[in-house]
Amino acid sequence: MRQLMSRFLCVASLFYFIPTAALGWSTPVAISPLGDTGTSIPRIAAASDGRVFATWRRKSPDWRLFYRERSSSGAWGPVETVSVPWSERPDIIQDPQGRPHMFYAGTGAGGKTDLFEAIRYSTGWVCTQFTNTDTIDEDYPKLGVDSLGRMHLVYTKNNNVYHRMWNGSWSGETYLGQCENAYYHRPDLSVAPDNTIHVTWENRSTFYYRKFNGSTWLPTQVIGTTTNFFAYGKIAAISSTHIVAVTFDQLTSAALKWTCSTDGGATWTPLAYLNDGHYPSLKACGGKAHLVYQWAGSNCIGYRQWDGTAWSAAQRATPDTRWQGWPDVAVDIQGDVHVVYDDDSSELDQIYYVCSAKDNIPPQPVAGFVAAASDQTVYLSWTNPGDLDFAFTKIVCRTDRYPVSPSDGLVVCQVSTAPGSPSSYIHRQLTNGLTYYYAAFAFDTSSNWSASVCASAMPYVLSCFDAKQMSDNLWVRLTNKVVTLVYSASGYAYVQDPSRVSGIRVSGSFAGITVGDVVDVEGYLGTRFLSGLPSERQIGNATVTKKGSATVTPVAMQCRSVGGGPAGPLVPGVVGGIGTNNIGLFVKIAGKVTAKLNDTIWVDDGSNILDPSGKTGILVKCPDSNIPANIGDIVSLSGVVEGSIPVGYPGNRRQIRLGSYANLRIYR
Known part of the structure; x- marks a missing residue:
């Protein structure tokens, strides 16, 4: 018994591999004998050892139930006769002893519809009349089993819904509520992983729900209403908190609607349209709810799954042939989905079976x-x-x-x-x-x-120039670069190669980083845009690691050479730039201050560079407006050439960022 219970607990737990929404499906196979008439109402269950149990009834000649078993290797066994005439509407599970276990409706000695219990022993099927009343029809059984080894049964007595529990023997019945028409409004049952029991039933316009919390049946709730006609309500508890219910609602066409609870059944979402369809069947397994149904406007079976937050897209589980209906679904321990359904494509009403086939189609390449x-x-x-x-x-x-x-x-x-x-x-x-x-x-x-x-x-030591030639969004690692400017408050700095060949702007965090530090920089290449135009290359989201210190020596140049020309298609220069691109480099110029405004001066060495502002000289951005130099002063200064594009200007102007007044020398 301990071994059997261990196998059972594996089935009841949430630890399944569940396939993704996009399933492949096997070719349908008929599992009922050719020649039987009126075969329908199939049910299916997955066992803990990989077997699959299927049952159905035939009408002619004798209204019997039949059973067939699929082995864990996928082979179908012989068709077995379960019951005597007249038998109908079975449900099947694997019981705590590991056996196929059924309840069904049959005609007893009193001539009314009673419930029968069928258990498959090693010697064959044993059927026992479970109820025996002369004036009441017991019908529409639905079974479940919890992880404690208890079986649960809900059924109708005329139009009343009852529950019984097996824990070594069957308990007396507990009244749950009243349905209007047992055929359409039959109960459904789902056992949650925490062993709470969730039951739904209906009448024409109302969708009902009750929960057994382990000791008490909680009050009946209304979880949906309609002005049309409800039928075939189903429920699946995928966890202790997440429960979903689906019902057929006869609108202008066959429609399925759904509602869910995420607090263990205490509250429910408004009933909402899911898709057109009919004859839903819903099972909880592995933390998901699996729904099969008759596809509206077509002749196939539809499949969807709910993961607690959303439904997967609807997909056809079977080919579009002739009428198909009354599907049922089960999921095995490997996560394969098994479906049985009534198919009259041969006009002989056979029971067909499909499963989520092994996908052997490779994905597209990256x-x-x-x-x-x-x-x-x-x-x-x-x-x-x-x-x-x-x-x-x-x-x-x-x-x-x-x-x-x-x-x-x-x-x-x-x-x-x-x-x-x-x-x-x-x-x-x-x-x-x-x-x-x-x-x-x-x-x-x-x-x-x-x-x-x-x-x-081939990995190699990159220069700043090499990095600037690489495409946007590529990650890059620069090593042993020298910091030439830090603006921590604005979140950027400049670094350059020790050889002073090239420099680049870096954005990120620079706590503890100062000018003259030798650093490694890791980050993503990008282009800084100003006034809607590409201005300079930069490394964004950078991590900067200090390794040492070095002397920062500028590259001296004439004002006309500041900025330089472009360096390939990705590295802009300045408008009218000549010579090597030096945006991002620490440079030195000398000349006369030709203009002064707030935190800015213009310096010209005779190159007569015309700034977009109309002033003559190179624009120099200073640390603040307390600039010690005045118009007419002869100065030399060292700073970083940075991108600067005024609105309406076609590209970069020549601009230097002065990091400290220590780098400004005044000769008067």
Whole structure:
């Protein structure tokens, strides 16, 4: 018994692998014998050992119930006869002893409809009359089992709804409420993982709900109303808090509506339209609710799942043939979804079966795979494929050739982000000068992998000039750069190569960083736009690490050379710029102060540079308005060439940012 209970608890728990919304489906197979007439009302249950139980009834010649079992390997056993005539409307579960266990409606000795219990022992089926009344019809049984090994049964007596519990023996019945027409308004039952019991039933215009909290049945609640006609209400408790209910509502067409509770059934959302459809069946398994139904306006079975927050998109679980209806659903321990339904596509009313087939279709490859080298690092970036069942991207590398499979080489990373989203990874602690060959493989939830997309990179020590030639949004690592300007309050600084070849703007946090520090910089390349135009390259969201200190020496130049020309398509120069691009570099100029305004002076060395303001000279931004130099003074100054585009001007003006008045010398 302990072993059986252990297997049962596995089924009752939430720890299933549940497939994603986009399922593949097997080819339908008929599981009822050809030639039977009026086969319908199939039910299905998944066992803890991978077996699947299916039952149904046939009308002619004798209104019997039949059973068929699918092994854990997928093989269907023989059709077994369960009951004597007249039998109808079965429900089936795996009981705490691991056996197929059924309740169904049958005609007893009194001539009225009674409930019968059927258990499959090793020697075959044993059927017992469960109720025996001369004046009352007991019908529409629905079964559930909890993790404590107790079975639960709800059913109708005429138009009243009752509950019984088995805990070694069956309890007496508990009255739950009244339905209007038992055929349409039959009860449904779901056992939550915390062993609370959730029951729904209906009348023409009202959707009812009750909860058993383990010791007491709570008062009846109305969870939906309609001015039309309710039928076939279903419920699924996917957790102790999240419960969903679905009902058919006869509008101008067949419509399914739904409501849910996220507080254990205390309150419910307003009843809302889900989709057109008929004959819903709903099961909770693995933290999700699985819904099957007759697809409205078509001849197929629809499938959706609810994860506690939203419904998956509707999909067709079966081909569009002839009339299909009365589906039922179960999910096994592997997460495969099993569906049975009534199909008269052969005009012989057979019971058909489909399951979520093993997906062997690989996802699309990743897009835009880039390997960008920096000092001892390679930044890998890509965009995931849009496949709904995409799971992760795996990148492997070699140093002699490109990998040909996900297992051919060193695993660099395995990144799980949303389908269609951009992703990235930084491969660190690499050897400069050695080429790394990468292959990216997209995987889906069925472990299929895509064709590879390849890229290679050779890590090396980047100069600021090298970094400025790289595309926006690439991650970059600069090492041993010298800080030339810090504006912590504004969140930016400038660094340059020790060789003074090039400099670049850096945005980020600079606590403890001062001019003259030797630093490593990591961040994402971008372009600074001013007045709607590209002004200068920069590294954003930067991490700056201090490593030492150095003397900051400017590059002396004439005013006409400040800014320089463009350096390729990504690096703007200044309007009318000549010579090497030096935006971002720490430079020194000398000349006469030609104008002064607030925190700005203009300095000219005879180059007669005309500023967009109409003033002559290079615009110099000072730390504040307390500028010690005046118009007519001869000065020399050192500062960083920065981007500056006035509104309406076609590009950068020549501008220097003075970080400290210590870098301003006045000769009068």
